[in-house]
Amino acid sequence: MWLSEKVAIVTGAGAGVGRGIARALAEAGAAVLVTDIDLEAAGRVASELEAAGGRAQAFRFDVREPAEAEAACAAAVERLGGLDIFVANAGSTARLPFLEMPKRFFTELLELNLTGTFVSCQAAARVMVTRGRGGRIVTISSNSGRFGGRGRAAYSASKAGIIALTQTMAIELAPYGILVNCVAPGPIRTEKTAADRPSEAFTARMALPRFGEPIEVGRAVVWLASEACSFTTGHTLGVDGGLTVTGIMEG
Numbered sequence: 288m289w290l291s292e293k294v295a296i297v298t299g300a301g302a303g304v305g306r307g308i309a310r311a312l313a314e315a316g317a318a319v320l321v322t323d324i325d326l327e328a329a330g331r332v333a334s335e336l337e338a339a340g341g342r343a344q345a346f347r348f349d350v351r352e353p354a355e356a357e358a359a360c361a362a363a364v365e366r367l368g369g370l371d372i373f374v375a376n377a378g379s380t381a382r383l384p385f386l387e388m389p390k391r392f393f394t395e396l397l398e399l400n401l402t403g404t405f406v407s408c409q410a411a412a413r414v415m416v417t418r419g420r421g422g423r424i425v426t427i428s429s430n431s432g433r434f435g436g437r438g439r440a441a442y443s444a445s446k447a448g449i450i451a452l453t454q455t456m457a458i459e460l461a462p463y464g465i466l467v468n469c470v471a472p473g474p475i476r477t478e479k480t481a482a483d484r485p486s487e488a489f490t491a492r493m494a495l496p497r498f499g500e501p502i503e504v505g506r507a508v509v510w511l512a513s514e515a516c517s518f519t520t521g522h523t524l525g526v527d528g529g530l531t532v533t534g535i536m537e538g
């Protein structure tokens with residue numbers, strides 16, 4: 288299997304996209320530390336992965352806290368035997384109109400999505416550098432990190448920041464054999480949106496006009512996390528049904 292004998296951490300893996308990423312990594316053979324600020328949710332996902340024949344453990348980890356990031360990385364090494372793959376997925380998709388957005392909303396979203404990605408990737412990279420075996424880091428941006436959108440002043444800024452952060456990490460970590468790439472999903476069906484259909488605003492701009500599934504994001508992460516990905520770093524891979532490449536669709 289692609290990730291046999293590899294150990295991975297996924298943040299925000301108790302639900303949604305992170306849960307799909309954890310499942311895809313486990314199906315590819317990795318042992319997965321399923322982390323989330325909600326330990327019960329992480330526990331449920333770890334149990335699902337184990338029931339399906341994978342190797343997984345749950346760990347509570349708030350990505351905004353450097354000490355918790357260090358503890359999660361240490362737990363991966365002590366409990367699962369290493370740290371080869373780190374996926375910085377935790378984040379919020381909250382939106383508000385620009386003219387009504389309080390400063391606190393903006394700074395809190397940046398703190399979770401962008402600073403949380405920085406804090407958690409830095410802790411993982413430090414452990415990977417110390418262990419001297421290289422590694423793979425995958426960040427999660429969004430199509431909203433590539434262009435603006437209504438209500439997305441904070442969200443788009445945080446997700447564009449993740450793309451730029453990924454590029455810099457790729458440059459600085461390359462000498463240690465650590466490849467850093469980003470996945471930018473389009474609209475993905477999660478537990479929260481299970482009953483919805485993607486809005487016309489999305490489907491009119493998508494070559495594949497449907498919700499993506501969390502496992503489809505996860506399978507892209509698997510390639511970026513594997514040794515098959517050996518000459519790609521600093522890249523942002525859209526998993527978005529063609530949303531970011533679409534121009535005029537009709538006429």
Ligand SMILES: NC(=O)c1ccc[n+]([C@@H]2O[C@H](COP(=O)([O-])OP(=O)(O)OC[C@H]3O[C@@H](n4cnc5c(N)ncnc54)[C@H](O)[C@@H]3O)[C@@H](O)[C@H]2O)c1
Pocket residue numbers: 298299300301302303304305322323324325328348349350351376377378379380399403427428429430471472473474475476477478479
């Ligand atoms: N769902 C989509 O359509 C979509 C599209 C593009 C990008 N994304 C990105 O995917 C990621 C996950 O989004 P989702 O839709 O699955 O969200 P979600 O709300 O369904 O799941 C987020 C998970 O993160 C956890 N979490 C929240 N704050 C945390 C913290 N401080 N530390 C650790 N864990 C925390 C939550 O408990 C939850 O389990 C986000 O980075 C989001 O921007 C989602």
